[in-house]
Every structure is written in C-alpha cells, then in structure tokens.
Amino acid sequence: MSKKTLIPIGPYHPLQEEPELFKLYCDGEIVKDIKWETGYNHRGIEKLSESKTYEQIFFLVERICGICSNSHPFAFANAVEEIADIEITNRAKYIRSIIGELERLHSHLLWVGLAGHFLGYNTVFMWAWKYREPVLDLFEMISGNRNSYAMFRVGGVRRDIEAIKIPAIHKVLDDIKKKTDLLTGAIMDDPVIHARTKGVGILTKQDIIDYGAVGPTARASGVAIDVRKDDPYAAYPLVNWKVITAESGDVFAKAEVRLLEMYESISIIEQCLDGLNKEKEGDITIKVKEIPEGIGNGRAEAPRGEVFHFVQSDGSSSPVRHKIRAPSYVNIATFKKSCIGQTIADATISLAAVDPCYCCTERMAVAYDINSGERIMNANELINESAKKTNEIKNTFNSQI
Amino acid sequence: MGFKNYCFKKSLWVFHFGGASCNNCDIEILDCLTPRHDLERFGILLVGSIRHADVLLVNGSINTRDKERLIEVYNQAPKPILVVAIGACGCTGGYFTESYTFAGPVDKIIPVNAYVPGCPPKPEAIIAGIIKLVQNS
Amino acid sequence: MDSELTIEKFKEEFKSDILEIRVKNQKRMIITVNPDSIVNVAEYLYRIAGFRFIIASALHTKRGFEIHYHFSKDISGLILNVHVVLDRSNPQIASLSNMFNASNWIEREMHELLGINFLNHPNQEKLISEGNWAEGVYPLRKEFK
Numbered sequence: 001m002s003k004k005t006l007i008p009i010g011p012y013h014p015l016q017e018e019p020e021l022f023k024l025y026c027d028g029e030i031v032k033d034i035k036w037e038t039g040y041n042h043r044g045i046e047k048l049s050e051s052k053t054y055e056q057i058f059f060l061v062e063r064i065c066g067i068c069s070n071s072h073p074f075a076f077a078n079a080v081e082e083i084a085d086i087e088i089t090n091r092a093k094y095i096r097s098i099i100g101e102l103e104r105l106h107s108h109l110l111w112v113g114l115a116g117h118f119l120g121y122n123t124v125f126m127w128a129w130k131y132r133e134p135v136l137d138l139f140e141m142i143s144g145n146r147n148s149y150a151m152f153r154v155g156g157v158r159r160d161i162e163a164i165k166i167p168a169i170h171k172v173l174d175d176i177k178k179k180t181d182l183l184t185g186a187i188m189d190d191p192v193i194h195a196r197t198k199g200v201g202i203l204t205k206q207d208i209i210d211y212g213a214v215g216p217t218a219r220a221s222g223v224a225i226d227v228r229k230d231d232p233y234a235a236y237p238l239v240n241w242k243v244i245t246a247e248s249g250d251v252f253a254k255a256e257v258r259l260l261e262m263y264e265s266i267s268i269i270e271q272c273l274d275g276l277n278k279e280k281e282g283d284i285t286i287k288v289k290e291i292p293e294g295i296g297n298g299r300a301e302a303p304r305g306e307v308f309h310f311v312q313s314d315g316s317s318s319p320v321r322h323k324i325r326a327p328s329y330v331n332i333a334t335f336k337k338s339c340i341g342q343t344i345a346d347a348t349i350s351l352a353a354v355d356p357c358y359c360c361t362e363r364m365a366v367a368y369d370i371n372s373g374e375r376i377m378n379a380n381e382l383i384n385e386s387a388k389k390t391n392e393i394k395n396t397f398n399s400q401i
Numbered sequence: 402m403g404f405k406n407y408c409f410k411k412s413l414w415v416f417h418f419g420g421a422s423c424n425n426c427d428i429e430i431l432d433c434l435t436p437r438h439d440l441e442r443f444g445i446l447l448v449g450s451i452r453h454a455d456v457l458l459v460n461g462s463i464n465t466r467d468k469e470r471l472i473e474v475y476n477q478a479p480k481p482i483l484v485v486a487i488g489a490c491g492c493t494g495g496y497f498t499e500s501y502t503f504a505g506p507v508d509k510i511i512p513v514n515a516y517v518p519g520c521p522p523k524p525e526a527i528i529a530g531i532i533k534l535v536q537n538s
Numbered sequence: 539m540d541s542e543l544t545i546e547k548f549k550e551e552f553k554s555d556i557l558e559i560r561v562k563n564q565k566r567m568i569i570t571v572n573p574d575s576i577v578n579v580a581e582y583l584y585r586i587a588g589f590r591f592i593i594a595s596a597l598h599t600k601r602g603f604e605i606h607y608h609f610s611k612d613i614s615g616l617i618l619n620v621h622v623v624l625d626r627s628n629p630q631i632a633s634l635s636n637m638f639n640a641s642n643w644i645e646r647e648m649h650e651l652l653g654i655n656f657l658n659h660p661n662q663e664k665l666i667s668e669g670n671w672a673e674g675v676y677p678l679r680k681e682f683k
Contacts, residue, residue, distance in 0.1 A: 039466050039666035041421045044500040047677055051499065063496055066425025066521065082566070110428070129435035147425045147521055212591050212640030225590075231565060231615030297566060297608065297617045310595040310606060323595035323606075330640055466669040501677045502670045 022335070022351065029343045034335055049322040054080055054154055054291055057322070061309075062148050064324065067110065070103045071302030072324070073152040075309040078233050079298025080154050083313050084291050090235070091279035092156035094272045097235035098169075099142070099151050100300070101265040101272075105176065106135040107303035108258045108265075111352075112183060115255060118352045119196055120387025124186065131179040134172045141165060156285030163281065166273050173266050180266075184259045195393045197251040201338040201350030204249060211337070212330045215305020216257045217353075221249035227301040239271040251353040291315070302327055345389040405481050409455060409535055412444030413483075416454035418474055420507075421497070422461025425521035426488040430458060433524045440528065451478045456531070459513075460487040462494050464502040468510055475511045483534055484513045487527060489520040544587065544616065551582055558621075568606075568619040576607070577632045579620055583609050584638060589618065591640045596648045598680045602626040603654055607634075624654065633659040651678040 005026045025033040045064055049057050061072040074096065081088065088096075109132040116124025136146045142161055143149035151157050161169075187193055208218045218225055226243045228236040244260045246253035293315040300307045305327030312321045338350045419427045433440045434447055448454055451474050463471060475484075486507040489495035494506045507513055517530035545567070549556065555575035560568040571579055583589040589609040596605045607620040624631060633656040634641040645656045646665040653676040656662060671677060 037668070039664075039668055039670055040464070040470075041461075042464055042466070042502050042666045042670055043421045043462060043497045044502050044677065045497075048497070048500055060496060063423040063425075063520075066423045066428055069423070069425065082562075126436055129432065130437060133432075133435075133437045146523060147428070209590070210639050212638065225612045230612045231617075295562075295568065295606075295619070297619065299617075306592075308592050308608065310593075310608065312597065320599070321595060321597035323593065323597075325593035325644075329593075329643065333639060333643060336639075464670060469669070 024339070024344065024347060026344060029345075031339050031342055031344060031347050034339050036332070036335070046322055046324060050318060050320065053317045054319070057319075058152050059150065061324070062150065065326065066147050067107050068103065068302040068304065068307070068326075069148045070099050070151070071300050071307045072309070072326075074100060074234075074300035074302075075298040075307040076311070076322075077152050077154065077298065078300060079296035079309045079311040080291060080313075081296075082298060083294040083296040083311065084154070084288060086155055086286065086288060088156050088286060089279070089283050090238075091160075091276065091281075092284045093235040093238070094275045094279065095157045095161055095284065096152070097239070098161065098269050098272045098276075099149060099157075100234070101269045102135055102138060104265045104303045105262055106132050106139075108262050109135070111258060111303075112187070112255070115251075115349065115352055118349050119193065120390040121193075124183070127179075128183060131176065131183070134175060138169060138172055141168065153285065154291070155288040158285075160282055160284050161276060163277070166276065169273060170270070173269060177263070177266055180259065180262050187255060187259065192390060192394050194252065196346075196390055197255065197349065198248075200251045200342065200346045201353050202248070202250045203334055203338055207334060207337045208249075211334045213305070213334050214330060215302070215327050216254055216261065217305065217331045217334065219243065219245045220253035220257045222247045225306070227299045227306050231299055233300065235272055235275065236268075238275060239268050241268050241271075251349055254353045291317075304328055305331060343389075408481060409483065412446070413455045413531070413535065414446050414448045414453055415456045415458055416448055416451045416474075416478075417458045418460075418471060420459065420461035420467045420471065420491070421464040421502070422488070422490060426460035426491070429521045429524055430460070430487065430527060433527055438524045438528065445531070454478060454482065456483045456485060458485050458487055459507045459511075460491045462490040462497040462500070463504050463507060463510060464500075465504045466502070468504040471507075471510055483515070484511060485515045485517060485530060485534065486513045487517045487530075488522060489518055492516045492518050495520065544611070544618070547587070548582075552579060555579070565615050566617055566619075568621055570621040570623070573622040573624055573631050576620070576622060577634065577637070580607065580609075580634050581637060583618070583620070587611070588613075591634070591638055592617070594641065594644050594648065596652050596654060596678075598652060598678060600682050603629040603652060605631065605648070605654070628655075629653065630655040630657055632657050633662075635659055650676075652676050653679065 006023055023035045024031050045060060049060060052060055057076060058073050061076050062069045064072050109128045113125040113128030116128065139149055140146050143151055143159060151159060203221050205221055205223055208221045208223045214225060222245055224243050224245045229243055241264045244257050244264060246257050291313050294313055296311045298309040307327060308325040310323040311319050314320050335351060339347045342350060417430055432438065457478060486492050490497060491507050494503060497503055515530055515534040517527055519526055545559065552571065552575060555572040556569060557572060558570040584591065589611050592608040592610050594605055594607045596603060601623050603624040603626065605622050609618045609620065622631065633645055635645055636658060643665060645659055646662055648654050649656060649662055650664060650667045
C-alpha cells in the first residue's frame with residue numbers, strides 16, 4: 001500500500017493573499033483528493049446588511065471584495081432598481097459601464113501577474129502589476145480612491161466623469177492596449193507556457209454545467225454565458241462588443257479568454273466615452289423616494305463571472321433579506337474536477353486558473369493540524385515546485401535549440 | 402543604540418497576515434513590492450513564514466476563527482517583532498464591528514506597534530507607516 | 539414569448555404542485571411550489587428545460603422558513619425563482635446535491651446559518667461555522683412576537 005501524503009496549501013501564505021486552507025491528499029506526486037476549509041473570512045455581511053439602509057449597503061457590499069469592489073454594488077443596484085422599477089439616465093448608465101470595465105481591466109492584469117508568479121515567471125508578475133498602476137490612477141482621478149470607488153447609489157451614480165477628464169482616460173487606454181499586446185504576445189508565443197498550461201486543469205462542458213460555474217472559467221470551456229449579453233443592464237446593450245469563448249477548457253484557454261477580454265473592455269470603454277459626449281453633463285442621478293415592498297434579483301458580470309444579489313424588501317428603509325452569491329463561490333468548487341489526477345506542480349496553476357477570490361466566497365479567514373508522519377510543504381516550496389517544472393521544460397527546449 | 406534597534410536597522414523582513422479582510426489592503430501591500438513602489442530596494446522582503454520575519458502586518462477585521470490563528474502566529478514569531486495594523490478594519494474593526502463573528506480589533510488580541518488607517522491605505526501610506534515605525538523604535 | 543411558453547409547459551407538468559405564480563416581467567418570475575415536489579421541479583428545470591442553478595436564498599419570516607431557488611435560463615435572461623415555504627418547528631427539505639454539485643455548498647451554508655435540514659445531502663458537514671460560532675446557534679434566525 002502506498003502512503004498518502006497530505007499537503008496543506010494555506011491558509012496563510014504569501015501568494016494567495018487571502019486565507020483559505022486547501023488540503024491536497026497525494027499519492028507520490030499525483031493529487032488524489034482535495035478538501036478545503038473555509039470560514040476564515042466570514043464576516044456576516046448578509047446579516048449586517050439587514051441592519052443598514054439601502055444607501056449604506058452600497059458601502060458595505062463594496063467591501064465584500066476589494067478587487068471586484070464595483071461588481072457587488074452593480075448587482076445590488078440592479079436588484080434594488082428592479083424592486084423600485086427605476087430606469088436610470090443614459091449618462092449614469094455609461095458611467096457605470098466605464099467603471100465596470102476599468103475594473104475588469106485591472107482585475108485581469110492582476111490575474112495575469114499572479115498566474116505568471118505561480119508558473120515561476122516573476123517578470124510577468126512585475127510587468128502586469130506595473131501596467132495595472134495607470135488604471136488605478138484613473139480610478140483615483142474619477143472617484144478619489146484607488147479601490148472602493150463609492151460611485152454607485154440607488155438611481156444613478158455619485159460622481160460625474162467631466163469632459164475635461166476624458167482625454168486622459170483615452171491616453172491611458174491607448175497605452176494599456178500596447179501593453180496588452182506585449183503581454184499577450186509574450187504569453188501566447190512562449191513554448192514553455194504552452195507546455196505548462198495546455199491540457200492542464202481541464203474542465204469539460206458537462207463539469208461546468210454540473211457545478212454551475214460562471215465567467216471566464218465557463219467561457220474557456222465553450223459555455224458562452226455572460227450576463228452583459230444574456231440579461232443586459234447599464235450601457236452594455238448600447239455598445240458593440242462580443243463574448244469571448246475558447247473550447248479546450250484548460251488553463252491556457254482561461255488565460256486566452258481573459259487576455260482577449262481586455263481588448264473588448266477597452267473597446268467598450270471607448271464607446272462609452274463617446275456616448276458620454278452626447279449626454280448632458282451632470283445628469284447622473286434621479287431621485288428615489290422609497291423602496292416599495294417586493295423581491296429583486298440583480299445580476300452583474302464581475303471580472304470572475306456572474307454576481308447575483310437577491311433582495312427582499314418590506315417597504316422599510318432596510319432589506320428583510322439580502323443574499324449574495326459571488327462568482328468564486330461556484331468556481332472554487334470545480335477544483336475537485338480540475339486538480340484530481342494532476343501532479344502537485346500543476347495543481348497550483350489549476351487552482352489559480354479560476355482566479356479564486358475567497359473574500360467574495362465566504363463573505364465571511366488557520367494554522368494546521370497535521371498528524372505525525374505526514375510531510376508538510378509550505379506554499380513557498382509549492383511555488384518552487386511549480387517553478388522547478390517550468391525551468392526543467394525551459395532547459396529541454398533550450399537543449400533542443 | 403540598544404540591541405532591539407540594531408535588529409531593525411536594515412532589511413526588515415515582512416510577514417503578512419490577512420484576517421477576514423476585503424482584499425483591498427492585501428492587494429495594496431503586494432502593490433508596495435511591485436515596480437511602482439518597489440520596497441525591495443530598501444531590503445524589505447515579503448517572506449512566507451513568520452519564523453523569518455521582523456515585522457508582522459495584520460489587516461482585516463479578525464473573526465473568531467482567525468483569532469486563535471493570529472495568536473498562534475504571534476507566538477511563533479521570533480521576538481522582538483514589530484506588529485503593524487493596516488487599514489480601518491485592522492485598526493478598529495471598521496464596517497464589520499457589529500458582525501456576529503467579530504472578535505475584536507487587532508490591538509485587543511496582540512500588542513500593536515503602529516497603525517496605518519485608510520480604506521484601503523495607499524501604498525505610500527503603508528511605506529510611510531513602516532518608516533515612521535523604524536525611526537521611532 | 540419565451541417565458542410564457544416556459545410557464546405553460548411548467549403548469550402542465552406540475553399542475554397539482556403549483557401554489558402561486560407571480561410574473562413580474564418577461565425576465566423575472568416567482569413560482570411557489572409544494573416543498574415535497576422540489577426534486578422533481580428542479581430535475582425538470584435542470585435536465586429538460588435547460589436551466590442553470592444559480593443559488594438558493596433562505597430566509598426566516600413569520601410564515602416559517604422560506605427558500606428561493608434561483609434558476610437562470612441564460613439564452614433569454616430569465617430568472618425563475620422557485621419558492622417553497624417550510625415548517626417553522628422542523629424545517630427540512632430534500633437536497634438537490636445528488637443531481638448537480640452547484641447546490642452542495644449553499645445547502646451546507648443554509649444548514650449552518652438557519653438550521654434547515656437537507657435530507658439525503660451527500661456531506662452536510664460544517665462549511666464556515668467551525669470556530670466561528672457555537673453548535674446549535676443559527677445567526678440568521680429571527681425572533682417574532
């Protein structure tokens with residue numbers, strides 16, 4: 001009988017910034033089973049929400065997750081506006097979409113960087129994070145804060161994007177387009193990255209449907225679901241863009257989908273900026289007196305997939321029930337399919353491929369308890385393992401040339 | 402110069418503990434290490450184990466489940482260690498003080514040497530905080 | 539249109555189990571059904587009608603425990619809420635996790651937060667509460683006079 005080894009990833013490790021414990025049960029180098037422990041990040045947001053007013057909840061849902069700190073207010077606004085039957089002004093729609101897409105840009109850049117780090121390409125990590133900074137500067141210019149923008153409210157947005165700021169946004173977008181070309185070229189043409197990511201962590205169409213996975217994870221497996229197209233909101237029906245899909249469902253496909261989506265985002269922002277020029281400045285919000293009794297289902301496409309908010313109102317100033325479903329909640333569960341049967345070195349990148357966000361998942365952060373005789377590997381060693389494999393492949397390629 | 406100050410004179414190694422946070426502070430801490438701010442030029446390095454660290458950065462509100470882990474991590478740390486609470490949640494609990502899983506701000510659980518408020522604090526603020534801490538310790 | 543078609547078919551299939559139908563617009567519908575029929579309803583929606591399970595929201599109200607199962611038809615953008623009302627003293631309902639994995643975590647979460655029991659759930663152990671709050675405490679339960 002072979003001895004099974006338990007390898008904990010997390011909960012406190014330098015790469016995945018958030019606390020989450022994965023236990024990989026391995027036989028030799030092959031992952032046999034995976035279990036996770038959550039709850040390290042549970043903050044009880046759904047309960048807190050019931051004690052806040054609708055205007056206050058925007059600040060609360062913004063702090064569910066820092067990376068998609070615009071998607072949750074987006075979905076919440078959609079839900080509340082559905083209850084109150086409000087149609088916001090076109091200018092507000094454009095501004096909402098601009099913020100949403102800028103966020104997708106910075107989130108995808110962040111993922112590309114982390115994925116590079118996982119593979120042992122620290123240059124990609126440093127590059128991607130460097131190119132992400134101008135996007136954060138744009139946020140600072142528009143909203144006053146690099147993250148947690150506080151732009152949304154029931155019936156519109158809080159701040160306008162004045163005409164004077166538009167040329168600066170265009171300039172940054174042109175710049176990012178060039179950098180995206182660079183990154184896409186570097187990743188798509190690298191034989192080592194192909195060798196590390198193709199055929200790794202495959203999710204089939206059936207897995208996606210079974211687990212209800214969403215976003216780039218689903219689109220990389222050929223399931224073309226995107227809330228922006230299926231259930232249009234804000235300015236997405238007013239502009240031209242297409243849903244990016246890939247067929248193979250492996251890590252490479254997920255990277256490809258995200259990189260190509262960045263071009264779509266840039267195009268959407270440019271069209272929205274043109275749209276802003278046609279609308280009257282300052283016309284960004286409509287007055288909402290009260291939220292009537294009713295049920296609202298709000299959806300928005302976050303960088304990681306569909307965010308779903310369910311709000312039940314009884315006509316008072318705060319909701320009776322506010323249920324939040326973040327995309328990672330369904331995407332993380334797919335690890336069971338993508339990691340089992342892989343080597344340990346490949347497990348890290350498979351885990352990273354869905355761009356897991358634990359803050360979202362738990363809305364809710366271990367030292368670990370290992371029985372004697374089980375080998376412990378910390379996250380650094382695990383990343384080193386992954387980097388080692390990349391180096392081996394690199395050397396084989398080099399020796400062939 | 403005492404021995405303690407001598408320890409913190411050069412090359413601070415940093416360990417990052419994210420409690421029940423919203424990720425913003427985590428990302429901004431990581432941001433400090435990337436090319437725009439590049440903390441590594443001062444010898445400040447993010448390490449994977451608390452046993453190698455001189456500074457413990459704690460961000461996020463601490464929930465009941467995190468509490469024991471935080472104490473355990475603090476006990477494992479080589480002393481003397483500097484503890485920095487980052488962000489509104491790390492300093493006071495922020496928006497999540499009323500939550501049913503909240504276990505108290507960081508300074509109720511372990512001794513804290515410096516606070517960097519903000520939601521999230523900008524990378525510049527985090528760097529300024531650590532430099533002030535080093536100068537005053 | 540599409541959603542009307544779905545309703546007609548749905549009505550035919552589950553005549554006796556439907557308690558109430560509320561159609562808000564083409565894209566939002568709430569159908570209250572008998573809790574005993576939830577597995578059949580979900581099976582019909584998932585396997586035959588091509589719906590995707592989004593999530594379930596449970597809430598505690600004066601009527602007892604209510605669960606909204608949210609299903610999405612992605613082609614038409616329709617969200618169908620299948621609504622059930624459970625008994626206040628002994629809330630329990632059949633689990634859907636043997637049919638699709640999407641409901642596995644959320645059923646465990648509802649079990650921890652509200653104490654609803656899911657029958658035939660493959661693995662109804664703790665997901666988030668371990669060390670966070672004590673056994674037998676349900677944070678989302680409310681008190682009614």
